[in-house]
Amino acid sequence: MLTKQAILDALRPVQDPEVHKSIVELGMVRNVEIDGDHAKIEVVLTIAGCPLRNKIDADVRAALGTVEGLKSFDLTLGTMTDEERAKFREVLRGGQPEQATPPLLDPNTKTQFIAVASGKGGVGKSTVTANLAVALVRMGYRVGIIDADIYGFSIPGIFGIRDQKPTLIDNLLLPVVAEGVKVISMHFFVPDNRPVIWRGPMLGKMMRNFFAEVHWGDLDIMLLDMPPGTGDMALDVHQMLPKSKELIVTTPQFNATEVAARVGTMALQTNHEILGVIENMSFFEAGGQKHYIFGKGGGERLALELKTDVLVQIPIGAANETGDGIYDADTPQGEAYAKLAKTIGRKVLDQAMTEPYTQA
Numbered sequence: 001m002l003t004k005q006a007i008l009d010a011l012r013p014v015q016d017p018e019v020h021k022s023i024v025e026l027g028m029v030r031n032v033e034i035d036g037d038h039a040k041i042e043v044v045l046t047i048a049g050c051p052l053r054n055k056i057d058a059d060v061r062a063a064l065g066t067v068e069g070l071k072s073f074d075l076t077l078g079t080m081t082d083e084e085r086a087k088f089r090e091v092l093r094g095g096q097p098e099q100a101t102p103p104l105l106d107p108n109t110k111t112q113f114i115a116v117a118s119g120k121g122g123v124g125k126s127t128v129t130a131n132l133a134v135a136l137v138r139m140g141y142r143v144g145i146i147d148a149d150i151y152g153f154s155i156p157g158i159f160g161i162r163d164q165k166p167t168l169i170d171n172l173l174l175p176v177v178a179e180g181v182k183v184i185s186m187h188f189f190v191p192d193n194r195p196v197i198w199r200g201p202m203l204g205k206m207m208r209n210f211f212a213e214v215h216w217g218d219l220d221i222m223l224l225d226m227p228p229g230t231g232d233m234a235l236d237v238h239q240m241l242p243k244s245k246e247l248i249v250t251t252p253q254f255n256a257t258e259v260a261a262r263v264g265t266m267a268l269q270t271n272h273e274i275l276g277v278i279e280n281m282s283f284f285e286a287g288g289q290k291h292y293i294f295g296k297g298g299g300e301r302l303a304l305e306l307k308t309d310v311l312v313q314i315p316i317g318a319a320n321e322t323g324d325g326i327y328d329a330d331t332p333q334g335e336a337y338a339k340l341a342k343t344i345g346r347k348v349l350d351q352a353m354t355e356p357y358t359q360a
């Protein structure tokens with residue numbers, strides 16, 4: 001005999017495509033009525049005009065098709081009431097009350113934080129952050145990026161995110177997912193790319209909101225794209241995330257490494273472990289020959305000064321035809337990022353020691 005339980009059991013594996021949890025657990029199946037071998041099912045979405053409505057509709061229909069004894073059904077898709085949305089948010093928070101410390105700022109969080117910093121602007125810090133994140137995802141890690149470069153946010157552009165915005169469920173934001181990476185950036189909150197003029201305390205608040213009001217789900221690694229130099233933001237992040245580790249990006253030029261050294265020294269003074277140096281735009285390879293267009297040895301000099309290693313040298317090269325800044329896995333840059341991701345995965349997640357990179 002057809003039962004309500006059989007229908008709920010069939011719907012349990014259907015997930016909300018944004019938060020990747022069961023629609024039954026999230027309270028999205030509002031009502032199931034059985035009448036002989038016919039059923040009426042009401043599924044509710046968090047917001048009217050939910051962009052993933054069609055996907056949820058198709059998944060629910062496919063799941064209902066598997067229920068034994070169900071000959072026909074009426075499926076309606078409605079919108080949640082305020083109470084239903086409150087319950088939805090509670091499930092997302094894992095049953096924690098709204099005021100609790102955001103899961104990511106909990107001292108026992110399993111997520112590893114890595115701040116990607118540079119001394120000068122334009123050395124490729126954001127490109128490195130985005131490509132490292134993608135390489136980590138390619139290896140199976142769950143990765144998020146907070147674009148903390150509040151004035152010069154460029155992460156969405158590198159991912160080719162144009163019109164997409166985070167979904168807002170009351171006061172809870174769902175990050176935009178690009179190439180499997182969860183992304184939050186000031187870019188999403190600034191109309192028409194207007195310049196941001198917030199200062200000190202407002203910036204800290206903004207960063208806190210990025211942790212507290214965004215549903216990140218379970219993450220292995222959170223990368224923070226820091227503004228260049230040693231500003232308020234770097235201090236805020238160091239205070240907010242005492243266990244965060246640091247990657248320093250430089251080019252091989254001497255003046256780039258000199259400023260980067262100050263950033264590294266600040267990390268050391270605030271007891272933040274430096275994972276290593278990434279030398280970007282190290283050389284240009286053509287006809288089997290390496291051309292050191294920006295000089296040679298800057299990464300090594302910086303690593304020596306900061307008593308750390310050069311983890312990788314990334315060659316110069318255009319990203320891809322689509323105009324964004326993510327390198328395909330089979331390019332020399334993509335391969336360099338895969339190597340870096342492997343080292344980072346081992347260093348921060350497996351806690352194993354790795355051998356330093358041997359210079360090209």
Ligand SMILES: Nc1ncnc2c1ncn2[C@@H]1O[C@H](COP(=O)(O)OP(=O)(O)OP(=O)(O)O)[C@@H](O)[C@H]1O
Pocket residue numbers: 118120121122123124125126127128149152154227228280281314315316317318325333
């Ligand atoms: N390995 C590379 N080869 C060629 N171009 C690169 C490479 N890495 C980065 N670039 C380019 O260099 C420019 C600066 O990169 P990016 O915006 O990532 O730097 P940044 O250090 O984050 O700068 P800022 O802090 O000023 O935002 C971009 O146009 C980017 O596409």
